[in-house]
Each structure stands twice: as structure tokens, then as C-alpha cells.
Amino acid sequence: MLRNRLKYTVFCCSVLVLCFWTFTAFSQSAKPVVLIDPAHGGADAGVTGIDETAEKDITLAIALALQKELANDSSVEVVLTRNSDKVVSLEERRKIISERKPAIVLSLHANAGFGKSASGYEMYYPGFKNIQAGGRDAGGKTGAQQHLNDAVKMARLVQKNFSALFPRKDRGLREADVPLAVGLTVPVLTIEMGFATSPEDRKKLSSAKIQTQIAQALAKSVKSFF
Known part of the structure; x- marks a missing residue:
């Protein structure tokens, strides 16, 4: 017994x-995964300003600052496609995204252009063609539409939080070809944080203080998203 x-x-x-x-x-x-994609890296410098400020350095600095801002948020897991100055191919980035299946992808960039109008921030989200090329969304068109809705939702939050940081610098949100998103079935938002070719924008993007403020604005957007 x-x-x-x-x-x-x-x-x-x-x-x-x-x-x-x-x-x-x-x-x-x-835990939902937030994937941060600092564009370029290593030999791929991206856009370079006349003072040799490289896009790859700007995007990495802000990505690391954003990771730090979200480190104490136990409700999300943060993944970076790169955390150092190294080359990560487009295929490798897609593979990381495909394996981790993030709730949102934030691809960080610095823009390029000429003239007085080449200043400010703007965002892009992929259309159905980008999302479904190379692979059909398991949820069909409804699933793809949800990914687009999520990307737009995040963009609106970023716009709101960036507007306080960069008044009158919002160049808008638009649908565009996003090579990173081809074949993927997750929400992807490309954020052009400013123009590396604009002296004013470049000065801000190169400032450690502004980089931290950008990261804080993005972190606030991520927390509101969930």
C-alpha cells in the first residue's frame, strides 16, 4: 500500500x-519576434555622404540602440540580421526571417537624393506581388492582406512617434517593391530614416543623441504595435 x-x-x-x-x-x-534588419554592412557601405558617413554604420548603430531599448521588454523577442559590421547577403537575411517567423520586420535604411526636397523620413511596405512572389502565403490572400495591414499599422505608429522628433519631415508611406520581402509571408516595413546625402539629415543621423531618440521612438512604436 x-x-x-x-x-x-x-x-x-x-x-x-x-x-x-x-x-x-x-x-x-x-513571444512575438521583432526582427530588426540594419541595411548593408561590411564591404557594402550603402549610401555614403560627402563626409564619408556610411549608411551601414548609421543603420547598425540605431539597430543596436533599438535592441537595447527593447531588452527590458519581456513580452517580445528581438532578433537582428546583423549585430556587427559584416556583409549579410539578401538571401541570408531572408533565411533568418523565414526561420524566425517574426511578427514584424523593421528594415532600417538611410536614403539618397539630390535637391532641397531630398530630406526627411519615409516608409515603404510591399504589395501582394512582393509577398507572394516565390511562395504562396499559407493563409492565402487573406493572410497576405493581414501582413500588409500589420506593416501599415506599424508605419502609422512610427510616423506618429517620428513626427515629434522630426517636425514637418514626414515624406509619407507608400507601397513599393521591397526586395527583402520577396517570397516571405511576414509583415515587412522599410524605414528610410533620413537622407545621408542631406547635410542636415546626415548630421542628425550621425548624432549619438539623435540615434538614441530614433531608437526610443521605434521602441515606443513596437510596444504600441503589440
Whole structure:
């Protein structure tokens, strides 16, 4: 009788431990992933200003600052496509995104252009063609539409939080070809944070203080998104 009671107790404890482990593992894996993609890297400098300020350095600095801002938010998991000055091919970036299945992808860039109008921030989201090329969304058109809705939702939040940082510098949100998003079935938002070719924008984007403020605005947007 005592032996049977002991076996039953051991069995119950084992079940409780298994349930706790399963619940913990599920809770950890259930965290939405925020994937930050700092454009360019390594030999690929991206846009370079006349003072040799490179887009790759701007995007990485802000990506790392954003990762730091979100580090204390236990409700999300943050993944970067690169965390150092190295080349990461488009295919490698897509592979990381495909494997991690993020709830949102923020691809950080600095713009290029000439003339007085080449200043400010703007954002792009992929259309159905981008999302479905190379692979059909498991959710069909409805699933793809949800990804677009999520990208636009995030863009609106970023616009709201950037507007306080860069008054009258919003160049808008538009649908465009986004090479990173081709074949993927996740929401992708490309953020052109300013023009590296504009002296005014470049000065701001190169400032550690402004980089931190941009990261804080993006972090606030991410938290509001969820």
C-alpha cells in the first residue's frame, strides 16, 4: 500500500514537472519576434555622404540602440540580421526571417537624393506581388492582406512617434517593391530614416543623441504595435 502510494506521488510530481516545463517552453516560444534588419554592412557601405558617413554604420548603430531599448521588454523577442559590421547577403537575411517567423520586420535604411526636397523620413511596405512572389502565403490572400495591414499599422505608429522628433519631415508611406520581402509571408516595413546625402539629415543621423531618440521612438512604436 505504501509502495503504491509512493509510486502515485512520484507519478504526480513527474506530471507536474512536465506540465511546468511544457508551459514554460510554450510561454517562451509564444513571444512575438521583432526582427530588426540594419541595411548593408561590411564591404557594402550603402549610401555614403560627402563626409564619408556610411549608411551601414548609421543603420547598425540605431539597430543596436533599438535592441537595447527593447531588452527590458519581456513580452517580445528581438532578433537582428546583423549585430556587427559584416556583409549579410539578401538571401541570408531572408533565411533568418523565414526561420524566425517574426511578427514584424523593421528594415532600417538611410536614403539618397539630390535637391532641397531630398530630406526627411519615409516608409515603404510591399504589395501582394512582393509577398507572394516565390511562395504562396499559407493563409492565402487573406493572410497576405493581414501582413500588409500589420506593416501599415506599424508605419502609422512610427510616423506618429517620428513626427515629434522630426517636425514637418514626414515624406509619407507608400507601397513599393521591397526586395527583402520577396517570397516571405511576414509583415515587412522599410524605414528610410533620413537622407545621408542631406547635410542636415546626415548630421542628425550621425548624432549619438539623435540615434538614441530614433531608437526610443521605434521602441515606443513596437510596444504600441503589440
